Amino acid sequence: GAGVSQSPSNKVTEKGKDVELRCDPISGHTALYWYRQRLGQGLEFLIYFQGNSAPDKSGLPSDRFSAERTGESVSTLTIQRTQQEDSAVYLCASSFFRGARYEQYFGPGTRLTVT
Amino acid sequence: EDKVVQSPLSLVVHEGDTVTLNCSYEVTNFRSLLWYKQEKKAPTFLFMLTSSGIEKKSSSILDKKELFSILNITATQTGDSAIYLCAVLLEGAQKLVFGQGTRLTINP
Numbered sequence: 001g002a003g004v005s006q007s008p009s010n011k012v013t014e015k016g017k018d019v020e021l022r023c024d025p026i027s028g029h030t031a032l033y034w035y036r037q038r039l040g041q042g043l044e045f046l047i048y049f050q051g052n053s054a055p056d057k058s059g060l061p062s063d064r065f066s067a068e069r070t071g072e073s074v075s076t077l078t079i080q081r082t083q084q085e086d087s088a089v090y091l092c093a094s095s096f097f098r099g100a101r102y103e104q105y106f107g108p109g110t111r112l113t114v115t
Numbered sequence: 116e117d118k119v120v121q122s123p124l125s126l127v128v129h130e131g132d133t134v135t136l137n138c139s140y141e142v143t144n145f146r147s148l149l150w151y152k153q154e155k156k157a158p159t160f161l162f163m164l165t166s167s168g169i170e171k172k173s174s175s176i177l178d179k180k181e182l183f184s185i186l187n188i189t190a191t192q193t194g195d196s197a198i199y200l201c202a203v204l205l206e207g208a209q210k211l212v213f214g215q216g217t218r219l220t221i222n223p
Contacts, residue, residue: 033210033211035213040218041215041216042121042198042200042213042214042215042216043158043200043202043213043216044213045210045211045212045213048210056210091157091158095211102147102163102204103160104149104160104211105160106157106158106159107157108156108157109156109157
């Protein structure tokens with residue numbers, strides 16, 4: 001079916017407000033990732049979900065950031081009390097392993113602007 | 116800490132030139148190395164390297180002893196302009212560690 005989808009595609013919010021970003025992975029993909037990409041920079045790992053295992057939260061920059069995933073489906077990244085430095089594109093990806101084959105697909109991203 | 120470093124960070128060349136993009140890594144449990152191309156939006160997967168040697172189709176190299184990969188692009192075209200990202204897939208997990216990318220600009 002369709003690829004990884006993310007919503008909203010663009011979000012403008014005022015400093016101090018909370019935001020929720022959504023990711024719908026490809027059906028059957030057991031792993032889901034969130035990355036942040038600031039303008040002109042590379043991908044910064046935020047959090048990774050793998051099946052029913054505890055998520056790897058090692059990349060979350062502060063306790064204002066949290067993420068949840070329901071089973072092997074949709075994930076939500078929440079940023080509380082947004083700051084201007086949170087402005088970036090937030091990319092979600094999902095992946096699968098089949099034998100030696102590995103593929104990872106990215107969603108189109110959510111561009112977050114904090115004013 | 117797992118780390119992937121790309122160089123150069125930025126490269127500007129003319130159409131027809133050959134470019135070499137570098138990726139070095141220091142990770143605990145290497146499984147494979149992946150290259151992505153990012154144009155306006157999300158990165159798109161190019162190919163994956165698992166064994167040391169030359170990947171003929173892409174003219175890319177993986178050296179698991181010296182811990183680096185090279186992506187060569189020959190006879191460049193303006194459509195090759197993009198950010199090229201290198202990432203290492205860790206063994207035992209599906210976690211990818213990305214480099215910061217190389218911004219390649221091909222001028223006509």
